[in-house]
Amino acid sequence: MAVKQYGIMPEFPKLVAMLRGSTNRHFVFGIDWWHKSIVIFRDGNLQIVPIELVKFVDPTEEEVEMMSNMQKAQEAAAR
Numbered sequence: 001m002a003v004k005q006y007g008i009m010p011e012f013p014k015l016v017a018m019l020r021g022s023t024n025r026h027f028v029f030g031i032d033w034w035h036k037s038i039v040i041f042r043d044g045n046l047q048i049v050p051i052e053l054v055k056f057v058d059p060t061e062e063e064v065e066m067m068s069n070m071q072k073a074q075e076a077a078a079r
Contacts, residue, residue: 014067016059017031019049025057 015028017040026040036051059067 013038014059014064016057017049017065018057020053020055025063026061027070028056 016025017028026042028037037048038051
């Protein structure tokens with residue numbers, strides 16, 4: 001069996017995105033390269049947004065901590 005080298009998306013990406021025309025920052029929950037869109041957490045809901053409307057930014061320390069807590073909660077719920 002060959003080892004995969006490309007196209008592996010982590011279960012919980014640690015990315016933050018800003019939408020065009022907005023100063024708000026949103027957590028990224030997935031990237032759909034085929035349809036050129038991303039899944040973000042916005043206004044309490046998951047939304048699919050065209051990637052052309054998004055700018056990826058570096059997460060702040062607070063955002064990294066929040067994402068780590070969300071990942072731990074997700075792993076605990078899966079058990």
